[in-house]
Amino acid sequence: MPELRKDPIIGRWVIISTERGKRPSDFGVSMEKKSTKLCPFCPGNESATPPEVLAFRPDGSQKNTPGWTLRVISNKFPALKIEGDLNRQGHGIFDKMNGIGAHEVIIETSDHHKDFPNYSDRTAQDVIWAYRMRISDLKKDPRFRYTMVFRNYGEAAGASLEHAHSQLIATPIVPKRVSEELEGSKKYYGFKERCIFCDIVRQEISDGDRVISYNDNFIALEPFAPRLPFETWILPTEHYSALEDIPEKAIPDLASLLKETLKRLEISLNNAPYNYIMHTRPVDDEGIEYYHWHIEIMPKLTKVAGFEWGTGFYINPTAPEDAAKYLREVDFTHEEQRVIKQQIL
Amino acid sequence: MPELRKDPIIGRWVIISTERGKRPSDFGVSMEKKSTKLCPFCPGNESATPPEVLAFRPDGSQKNTPGWTLRVISNKFPALKIEGDLNRQGHGIFDKMNGIGAHEVIIETSDHHKDFPNYSDRTAQDVIWAYRMRISDLKKDPRFRYTMVFRNYGEAAGASLEHAHSQLIATPIVPKRVSEELEGSKKYYGFKERCIFCDIVRQEISDGDRVISYNDNFIALEPFAPRLPFETWILPTEHYSALEDIPEKAIPDLASLLKETLKRLEISLNNAPYNYIMHTRPVDDEGIEYYHWHIEIMPKLTKVAGFEWGTGFYINPTAPEDAAKYLREVDFTHEEQRVIKQQIL
Numbered sequence: 001m002p003e004l005r006k007d008p009i010i011g012r013w014v015i016i017s018t019e020r021g022k023r024p025s026d027f028g029v030s031m032e033k034k035s036t037k038l039c040p041f042c043p044g045n046e047s048a049t050p051p052e053v054l055a056f057r058p059d060g061s062q063k064n065t066p067g068w069t070l071r072v073i074s075n076k077f078p079a080l081k082i083e084g085d086l087n088r089q090g091h092g093i094f095d096k097m098n099g100i101g102a103h104e105v106i107i108e109t110s111d112h113h114k115d116f117p118n119y120s121d122r123t124a125q126d127v128i129w130a131y132r133m134r135i136s137d138l139k140k141d142p143r144f145r146y147t148m149v150f151r152n153y154g155e156a157a158g159a160s161l162e163h164a165h166s167q168l169i170a171t172p173i174v175p176k177r178v179s180e181e182l183e184g185s186k187k188y189y190g191f192k193e194r195c196i197f198c199d200i201v202r203q204e205i206s207d208g209d210r211v212i213s214y215n216d217n218f219i220a221l222e223p224f225a226p227r228l229p230f231e232t233w234i235l236p237t238e239h240y241s242a243l244e245d246i247p248e249k250a251i252p253d254l255a256s257l258l259k260e261t262l263k264r265l266e267i268s269l270n271n272a273p274y275n276y277i278m279h280t281r282p283v284d285d286e287g288i289e290y291y292h293w294h295i296e297i298m299p300k301l302t303k304v305a306g307f308e309w310g311t312g313f314y315i316n317p318t319a320p321e322d323a324a325k326y327l328r329e330v331d332f333t334h335e336e337q338r339v340i341k342q343q344i345l
Numbered sequence: 346m347p348e349l350r351k352d353p354i355i356g357r358w359v360i361i362s363t364e365r366g367k368r369p370s371d372f373g374v375s376m377e378k379k380s381t382k383l384c385p386f387c388p389g390n391e392s393a394t395p396p397e398v399l400a401f402r403p404d405g406s407q408k409n410t411p412g413w414t415l416r417v418i419s420n421k422f423p424a425l426k427i428e429g430d431l432n433r434q435g436h437g438i439f440d441k442m443n444g445i446g447a448h449e450v451i452i453e454t455s456d457h458h459k460d461f462p463n464y465s466d467r468t469a470q471d472v473i474w475a476y477r478m479r480i481s482d483l484k485k486d487p488r489f490r491y492t493m494v495f496r497n498y499g500e501a502a503g504a505s506l507e508h509a510h511s512q513l514i515a516t517p518i519v520p521k522r523v524s525e526e527l528e529g530s531k532k533y534y535g536f537k538e539r540c541i542f543c544d545i546v547r548q549e550i551s552d553g554d555r556v557i558s559y560n561d562n563f564i565a566l567e568p569f570a571p572r573l574p575f576e577t578w579i580l581p582t583e584h585y586s587a588l589e590d591i592p593e594k595a596i597p598d599l600a601s602l603l604k605e606t607l608k609r610l611e612i613s614l615n616n617a618p619y620n621y622i623m624h625t626r627p628v629d630d631e632g633i634e635y636y637h638w639h640i641e642i643m644p645k646l647t648k649v650a651g652f653e654w655g656t657g658f659y660i661n662p663t664a665p666e667d668a669a670k671y672l673r674e675v676d677f678t679h680e681e682q683r684v685i686k687q688q689i690l
Binding site: 008080275276277305 | 346348349350351356357360362423425429438440441442444493495496502503504512514517522525541545548552569620621622623651658
């Protein structure tokens with residue numbers, strides 16, 4: 001019997017189609033290949049990108065020249081533009097405003113052939129540091145009400161370049177998906193005086209069957225009502241409503257759990273494309289009690305079809321308990337050989 | 346400058362990235378091909394499908410045998426199952442219930458090589474009639490609160506079989522996307538005492554630049570804040586909140602405008618995959634004043650990436666005014682030759 005499950009935060013129902021019970025190998029997603037055409041994100045091609053807004057340069061090299069290990073630039077084709085006023089306007093029943101915002105690209109490594117699951121600890125931590133530094137900077141702009149980090153991996157997930165990168169966007173409005181989470185969690189807090197995400201973490205640790213792994217400060221789990229097969233969340237086990245609020249000493253734990261989780265997904269799902277996004281509080285809501293910073297990782301295994309478009313709820317062919325079991329039991333032993341083989345190819 | 350536009354019904358913002366200004370030919374979506382492997386939806390293969398729940402049989406032939414021109418069956422792999430109780434349950438903060446519902450497939454034609462844009466008027470009208478008849482029947486089941494028709498065309502839009510078909514689902518809950526529209530339009534009605542969709546139709550006819558075409562009873566237009574390039578809506582110009590409420594004499598107008606609009610999209614977008622969905626009122630809300638039945642057609646030209654997943658708002662590279670212009674100016678003159686060429690290939 002299929003099961004309807006309700007997301008406790010925003011109230012979205014999903015259909016867990018347990019009888020389809022899809023295993024990782026059933027999705028038939030093919031391995032992404034690394035091409036060798038000229039890459040604007042590689043060292044030496046700095047002039048092909050907009051100038052950098054931040055770079056980690058251990059060798060003290062000059063701006064916009066090689067020598068960096070991580071580099072942040074404005075998006076060459078930004079969805080939103082940094083200069084101008086909002087200029088809110090109405091036309092009859094319609095409302096519009098200028099698309100003001102920031103859209104930056106975090107080039108996470110200078111190595112074209114590395115990606116997150118295979119980063120050194122230092123590189124993984126640097127990525128998190130870059131997110132924090134750019135968010136803190138963009139928050140100073142009074143036009144922006146929200147900042148969101150996201151990462152598209154693989155062409156099917158919307159990545160137009162294969163060199164490892166993530167993106168950061170600052171928007172003049174709080175996005176709808178976030179507003180829904182804020183409203184839902186605020187309502188819960190009003191009723192229980194507890195953060196709903198904290199309650200979820202507690203119940204998941206006690207239930208156990210949707211947990212993938214955890215360390216001292218963070219947990220990786222499959223949510224109770226996932227939209228997509230192998231949808232995976234990472235949350236701090238303590239309450240923090242923004243990445244910038246998390247103590248510096250916990251960053252290594254976040255970087256290593258994110259890296260490990262992406263590695264588990266990579267092995268289980270044959271290097272499938274995915275998106276991850278980071279949900280934080282709005283800029284103006286300092287340290288709120290009811291909202292909990294987290295990462296949502298969404299592997300691209302199924303197609304969003306008419307049913308999902310029309311209803312806003314999702315048919316998920318893999319129960320999260322099964323997905324968590326696959327991901328927990330990933331066999332890392334042959335991993336080293338696999339990586340070597342890939343490099344030879 | 347990109348433009349942020351707000352959907353007046355549910356308040357979703359979209360980014361109209363006018364500078365990207367994508368034309369139909371820029372999307373590079375390839376033509377879908379018709380394969381010739383055994384098709385369970387073709388006449389003679391009736392035993393490969395669940396038994397029919399409705400069929401149009403002009404020759405008076407037997408159930409589940411050839412002779413039909415249109416056939417409705419239960420989905421062999423239903424997202425929701427027809428038998429059982431809802432059995433609502435809680436587990437800590439989590440809620441679930443059995444996935445009860447109906448999931449039917451409307452096999453629109455017996456001809457494997459025809460699709461909606463090339464149907465006869467009669468076939469196109471029969472499809473609409475089949476929707477109405479099945480909806481009216483499913484509404485009698487007290488477990489169901491909502492019925493939705495949808496159509497996936499092309500593999501990238503989620504169609505697993507290429508023989509022309511649409512689907513109908515009846516659900517025990519009102520879907521989230523619909524609830525949002527209901528809430529938004531109810532709020533507007535409370536304030537203005539007018540249906541927001543009726544106001545939109547009036548303003549669009551007066552503005553003109555987003556209208557594709559219309560006839561005595563229906564209009565096809567690009568919405569002011571479309572999520573996707575070439576997203577197209579069809580609405581009755583008079584107020585009706587459900588397909589079943591529309592007078593029988595208006596059905597030919599609906600069938601012909603739907604057919605014509607799909608033809609315009611087919612020619613403009615090189616036969617791109619698409620989904621369409623029909624939004625109606627909930628089963629219990631007879632003839633409500635504030636909600637307006639409509640069709641949303643969503644061509645599959647871009648990829649939903651991290652930004653869209655995380656924010657719930659969309660980056661659309663084609664302004665709806667431009668899309669409407671392309672669709673209005675479609676050249677039908679070479680169409681006959683194109684169809685013949687396709688049939689030869």
